[in-house]
Amino acid sequence: MEGIIRILRRFVATTIFISIFLLIFNFVLLGTLVFTENYQHPSPEGMVKQVANGLEKQDDSFQLDEQATELLKQNDAWAMLLGEKGHVRWDYHLPHDVPKSYSLVDVAKFSRYYLMDYPVYTSEHKDGLMVVGYPKESHWKYQLDFLPDWISSLPLRIVLLLLCNLALALLISVVIGTRLIRKIRPLVDGVHNLAREQESVQLDAKGIFGDLAQSINSASAILQSKTAALQARDEARSNWIAGISHDIRTPLSLVLGYASEMEDHSDLPKEQRHQAGIIRRQGEKLRSLVSDLNLVSMLEYEMQPMHLKPIRLSVLARQVVTEFLNNGLDDRYVIELKLTDEAVQIQGDEKLLLRAISNLVQNSVRHNSQGCKIIIEASLSNDRSHYLFIVRDSGRGILQEQLAEITELHYSTRRKRPDQQGHGLGLPMVARIAKAHHGRLILASGSDQRGLRAVMEFPVQSQNGKVDNEEI
Amino acid sequence: MENLKDKKILIVDDEPEIRIMIERFLRKEGFFRIFTAADCASALSICHTGKPDIVILDVMLPDGDGFSLLSSIRQFSETPILFLSARGEDEDRLLGLGLGADDYIVKPFLPRELVLRLMVILKRVFSSPVVERLSAFRLGEQIIDLDSAVVHRNDKELPLTAKEHAILVKLYENQNRIVTSDALCQAVWGDDSYGYENTLMVHIRRVREKIELDPSKPIHLLTVRGLGYKLLVKEIR
Numbered sequence: 001m002e003g004i005i006r007i008l009r010r011f012v013a014t015t016i017f018i019s020i021f022l023l024i025f026n027f028v029l030l031g032t033l034v035f036t037e038n039y040q041h042p043s044p045e046g047m048v049k050q051v052a053n054g055l056e057k058q059d060d061s062f063q064l065d066e067q068a069t070e071l072l073k074q075n076d077a078w079a080m081l082l083g084e085k086g087h088v089r090w091d092y093h094l095p096h097d098v099p100k101s102y103s104l105v106d107v108a109k110f111s112r113y114y115l116m117d118y119p120v121y122t123s124e125h126k127d128g129l130m131v132v133g134y135p136k137e138s139h140w141k142y143q144l145d146f147l148p149d150w151i152s153s154l155p156l157r158i159v160l161l162l163l164c165n166l167a168l169a170l171l172i173s174v175v176i177g178t179r180l181i182r183k184i185r186p187l188v189d190g191v192h193n194l195a196r197e198q199e200s201v202q203l204d205a206k207g208i209f210g211d212l213a214q215s216i217n218s219a220s221a222i223l224q225s226k227t228a229a230l231q232a233r234d235e236a237r238s239n240w241i242a243g244i245s246h247d248i249r250t251p252l253s254l255v256l257g258y259a260s261e262m263e264d265h266s267d268l269p270k271e272q273r274h275q276a277g278i279i280r281r282q283g284e285k286l287r288s289l290v291s292d293l294n295l296v297s298m299l300e301y302e303m304q305p306m307h308l309k310p311i312r313l314s315v316l317a318r319q320v321v322t323e324f325l326n327n328g329l330d331d332r333y334v335i336e337l338k339l340t341d342e343a344v345q346i347q348g349d350e351k352l353l354l355r356a357i358s359n360l361v362q363n364s365v366r367h368n369s370q371g372c373k374i375i376i377e378a379s380l381s382n383d384r385s386h387y388l389f390i391v392r393d394s395g396r397g398i399l400q401e402q403l404a405e406i407t408e409l410h411y412s413t414r415r416k417r418p419d420q421q422g423h424g425l426g427l428p429m430v431a432r433i434a435k436a437h438h439g440r441l442i443l444a445s446g447s448d449q450r451g452l453r454a455v456m457e458f459p460v461q462s463q464n465g466k467v468d469n470e471e472i
Numbered sequence: 473m474e475n476l477k478d479k480k481i482l483i484v485d486d487e488p489e490i491r492i493m494i495e496r497f498l499r500k501e502g503f504f505r506i507f508t509a510a511d512c513a514s515a516l517s518i519c520h521t522g523k524p525d526i527v528i529l530d531v532m533l534p535d536g537d538g539f540s541l542l543s544s545i546r547q548f549s550e551t552p553i554l555f556l557s558a559r560g561e562d563e564d565r566l567l568g569l570g571l572g573a574d575d576y577i578v579k580p581f582l583p584r585e586l587v588l589r590l591m592v593i594l595k596r597v598f599s600s601p602v603v604e605r606l607s608a609f610r611l612g613e614q615i616i617d618l619d620s621a622v623v624h625r626n627d628k629e630l631p632l633t634a635k636e637h638a639i640l641v642k643l644y645e646n647q648n649r650i651v652t653s654d655a656l657c658q659a660v661w662g663d664d665s666y667g668y669e670n671t672l673m674v675h676i677r678r679v680r681e682k683i684e685l686d687p688s689k690p691i692h693l694l695t696v697r698g699l700g701y702k703l704l705v706k707e708i709r
């Protein structure tokens with residue numbers, strides 16, 4: 001399933017991209033949002049240094065300058081200076097619970113952590129140790145220790161961390177993706193089958209895509225029933241036409257039979273025999289119309305069984321022309337053959353193709369009672385993918401606006417105007433025969449706006465015996 | 473040939489008008505021993521008792537179809553059978569002929585056609601069993617004997633080669649009509665004979681040398697440009 005793998009690939013790529021983006025976004029957020037809080041004020045270490053610098057010894061007493069005092073006040077902090085012996089030599093707002101003298105052990109303890117739960121910071125002063133204390137619970141103090149190895153391998157570790165993150169993202173996305181795909185695959189298959197209009201699609205309507213599956217199922221059911229209805233209707237129509245034409249045959253037999261008997265009857269007056277002849281000829285016309293109607297309707301609904309074999313159209317062309325000439329074609333009609341690429345074969349039904357060619361020639365003869373020149377051409381198209389069979393005449397042709405709908409059936413709703421020129425089922429049949437051979441019929445006016453030019457276009461049979469554009 | 477007219481004919485059709493009409497035509501043609509039946513059962517019983525010489529059979533009958541009736545008749549008789557049916561699809565025709573019918577006519581039909589086809593079958597089946605011979609015919613000065621593949625000309629005998637003979641037979645079968653070169657090639661070299669047109673021209677030339685006084689100005693074997701050839705036969709012996 002090419003499509004599903006593509007979906008999975010897209011999904012994984014998108015997930016990884018999103019993961020990396022999230023990672024970077026988080027780092028930035030960490031730097032800008034979380035750790036900026038600490039640096040809003042001067043850091044405790046900075047303040048201690050400032051206080052230590054601001055404390056000046058004047059004779060025997062100490063004097064803190066304005067700036068440092070202000071700083072301490074702002075932070076609600078206190079300060080003291082421890083002398084060499086561990087006694088407080090100077091203080092500023094020293095809380096009552098803080099002792100006044102310290103041993104070496106005490107100093108070592110509080111210098112790193114807390115002094116009586118006050119977070120304190122120390123700095124060197126030329127007269128001792130400066131200690132600044134903040135209010136209780138205002139600062140958390142932690143001790144960080146790093147080995148040099150650890151520091152030097154930090155970049156590598158960060159890269160490793162990133163890689164692990166990437167791998168994890170990949171794993172998660174693949175797992176989620178495949179789970180999703182497993183759920184989607186039957187849906188995709190179902191939709192594909194739906195498009196192919198094969199047998200009905202029945203999907204499992206459980207799981208996260210349950211409602212979607214249900215929709216596909218019902219769409220398939222609707223499609224199936226519509227196709228069935230359409231087929232039934234086509235068949236009914238075709239059967240109806242076949243039935244009608246069958247039922248017409250018996251009465252028509254009687255009409256033809258008795259009319260031709262009367263025509264040959266020597267006792268009847270000439271006038272009556274002539275009239276019987278008209279009845280006979282019209283009956284024969286009706287006969288051919290009935291069989292044409294049957295064939296056209298079968299072609300229309302694709303119910304005509306095709307007997308396909310490789311055929312050279314030039315052979316059929318000569319056969320048709322010969323038949324016309326042998327059956328006494330009037331001298332007013334001149335038929336000219338221009339056949340090239342005679343070796344080319346198409347896959348076709350010989351009887352139908354003969355019928356089509358014969359219909360085209362007959363069409364030119366019937367609609368040009370004053371006589372005309374009929375030219376039959378057959379050759380490959382320029383790109384050698386189609387074989388063109390052209391029948392054109394120098395007759396009166398067909399009006400431009402009628403050309404488009406002349407291949408529609410008489411009773412078709414696609415035909416806007418009623419038929420005026422009395423064209424029969426000939427051209428509609430040719431169009432349908434061409435279509436049944438995966439080809440088409442193109443009608444146009446002749447080169448000098450006179451006459452009719454009918455082109456049948458067929459796909460050419462390639463060397464390996466298959467039709468080029470699609471299978472039959 | 474007159475004795476063909478006293479052959480017994482059975483017409484099986486469920487339409488009474490059709491039966492009457494066919495019977496009428498056949499009587500006019502001189503047949504007088506005509507039976508009719510409207511369904512399979514009565515047709516079978518007439519076949520058993522009357523032993524008709526030929527049966528004209530409709531396909532759709534009230535108590536079965538003509539195809540199965542044909543099969544039942546074939547079980548005890550080789551009577552020639554001609555189908556006359558309103559079912560004109562290729563499949564029906566092929567089925568009928570495949571089952572062993574002698575001909576298949578689709579309604580509506582012209583009575584003359586029916587009588588002609590009937591006569592062809594009767595002639596084939598009942599004429600005296602002479603060895604079928606190919607004709608001999610006269611073309612101007614020449615007499616062409618297709619049976620022995622010889623052209624008689626001024627007391628000389630010009631033998632025809634196999635190909636020349638095949639060409640002349642095909643042309644003679646379609647005398648006075650154009651035969652396409654494709655059809656001639658197929659008759660001589662069989663199917664898939666595309667590309668033999670030039671060879672055919674050579675053979676035609678040789679045929680002309682034997683049957684034409686002036687082969688360059690043929691008067692019997694004419695070329696129809698772009699289509700094929702035509703054999704003009706005026707006298708038939």
